[in-house]
Amino acid sequence: MNLYKIFLFILVLTTWLNGGQWVIDTLPTSGYYYSMVIDSNGVPVIGYNSGKVSCAKYISGYGWLIQNIDTEGYAYSYNVRWLAAGKNGSLHAAYEHYNGSYSSDLKYAKWNGVTWISEAVTGATNLSWIYDISIVVDSNDNPHIAYYDGNSGDYKYINNTGTGWNSPSVMPGSSSSAGLAIDGGNTIHTAYYSGSLYYAKKDAGGSWSSPEIVTNDGGWNCSIAVSPSGMVAIAYQASNEDLQCRCW
Amino acid sequence: MRIYNVDVGDEKVGNYISVAIDSISNVHIVYDNYSFDDLKYAKLSAGTWNVQTIDSIGKVGDHCSIAINTQNNPCIAYDDETNNRIKYAYWSGGPTSSTTDIPANIKLRNNSFKPEKGEKMEIECELFQSSNLKINIYNLKNELIKTVVDENRTEGKYSEFWEGINSRGEIVGSGLYFVVIEVGSHKIVKKAVVIK
Numbered sequence: 237m238n239l240y241k242i243f244l245f246i247l248v249l250t251t252w253l254n255g256g257q258w259v260i261d262t263l264p265t266s267g268y269y270y271s272m273v274i275d276s277n278g279v280p281v282i283g284y285n286s287g288k289v290s291c292a293k294y295i296s297g298y299g300w301l302i303q304n305i306d307t308e309g310y311a312y313s314y315n316v317r318w319l320a321a322g323k324n325g326s327l328h329a330a331y332e333h334y335n336g337s338y339s340s341d342l343k344y345a346k347w348n349g350v351t352w353i354s355e356a357v358t359g360a361t362n363l364s365w366i367y368d369i370s371i372v373v374d375s376n377d378n379p380h381i382a383y384y385d386g387n388s389g390d391y392k393y394i395n396n397t398g399t400g401w402n403s404p405s406v407m408p409g410s411s412s413s414a415g416l417a418i419d420g421g422n423t424i425h426t427a428y429y430s431g432s433l434y435y436a437k438k439d440a441g442g443s444w445s446s447p448e449i450v451t452n453d454g455g456w457n458c459s460i461a462v463s464p465s466g467m468v469a470i471a472y473q474a475s476n477e478d479l480q481c482r483c484w
Numbered sequence: 485m486r487i488y489n490v491d492v493g494d495e496k497v498g499n500y501i502s503v504a505i506d507s508i509s510n511v512h513i514v515y516d517n518y519s520f521d522d523l524k525y526a527k528l529s530a531g532t533w534n535v536q537t538i539d540s541i542g543k544v545g546d547h548c549s550i551a552i553n554t555q556n557n558p559c560i561a562y563d564d565e566t567n568n569r570i571k572y573a574y575w576s577g578g579p580t581s582s583t584t585d586i587p588a589n590i591k592l593r594n595n596s597f598k599p600e601k602g603e604k605m606e607i608e609c610e611l612f613q614s615s616n617l618k619i620n621i622y623n624l625k626n627e628l629i630k631t632v633v634d635e636n637r638t639e640g641k642y643s644e645f646w647e648g649i650n651s652r653g654e655i656v657g658s659g660l661y662f663v664v665i666e667v668g669s670h671k672i673v674k675k676a677v678v679i680k
Contacts, residue, residue, distance in 0.1 A: 256557075256575055258538050263570040270561040270570065272502070272549035280553065282561040284570060292570070317549070451487075457498055459513075463505040469528075471490070471513045473498030479491040479515055479526070481503070 263292055263300050269311055271319035275327060283319035285311050289331045289345075291319065305345050305352050309333040316370040316415035316459070322377040325349050330357075330371040330381045340366050342383055344396070358401045360394055363387050372418040374440070380424055382407060382416050391428065393438075408436045408447040420464035427460040427470045435460075435470065450482055490526045490533050493591050495519040502550040504558070512558045514538075516545030519596075520675045523548060523562050523573070535589075538573050540675065542566030588612060588667040595663075596677040599648025599655045605676055607632065607644040607663065614638045615668040621646055621676070622662040629656060648678050655680075 267284030311318040311331035327347035342360035365386025380395040394404040414428035422440035433455025434447040454475035511528040523545035548562035557575040589610040597603040619632040
């Protein structure tokens, strides 16, 4: 069996394309619901859950450095990013903290280059259930968070202006597998499944556009990305369990 | 809006999906193949998708997430359920592909089949350039079971078939087999299941 594993490992690592190759590493830890980011210094960072919210940073010459983002909490985010990279090496995380008795807070934590500082998000506390938490960071290093509010059954959006949290607002549709992305002009884009796959956007300081149907052919497990210039890509599972992508 | 069928076929994909765009507008997607518990990756460059299996050792691919590094290369975190570990894959040394670098588009059809009922697996190979095409079937012990084809082919689309027999013409036992497709110097590994 060891020879078989070595054989397959060599096959994977020797899949050469134009001089490059896939390099695969195993971390000295376990987890789930990963969120992969590259910080502004080029450091790979993997956010993960393991009964608490943690991250692993790859430091050249050292290896994987494990940090606790919070000693409690869960980032139950399915196919969306709950960890985001900001300016000057900052990292931003959004996750659920369960208080007991069916009460949870939305929490936000920021790596300031020295330590993680966490806070409950004002206006998004004592909720019966929170999931699909997604975060993006604008050019001013301010966070924008989307989350499912189990009290109202709505998908909501909340942002911090640098002086405090705005009141949460209901996002288009009651959704699952929603996610946020942000472009270079600080326009926020979202894709979500609610019977069909929908897309909407919100210009900086503006309100959400009317949702557009991206497809009626499935749309599950969608993931959205936006380039700095505003190119949008939405990948999703079609109704026949194939992978499709729409780009514009 | 462009609509792309990125990964189609009998294998079920996309329980977990993560997409990213690099600085020159190439689209990168990482996702799971939950028919075989593999990690897959697709890249859109110059209007063409390049689809690869990155990791097929054990049960891998859940909870995958992708980001693009400062060299415009993909970095991926994903789950290794077999070993209860987080895995990290990144592309090193050069661009992941350009359309001229992709030697072939390979698809397996009916790769879970019953040879005793006359069923067979189709290996569809679209060669983008003249190459030697070699397809070998291995069992879990890394024993060569059958060479399906080993000959030079010109550019074009070909269909090869494996009837679930070994080199002696006997129907093989039930289980998992590896289909190793070599196109020139490139190797692609896919899986097949024989059912009795």
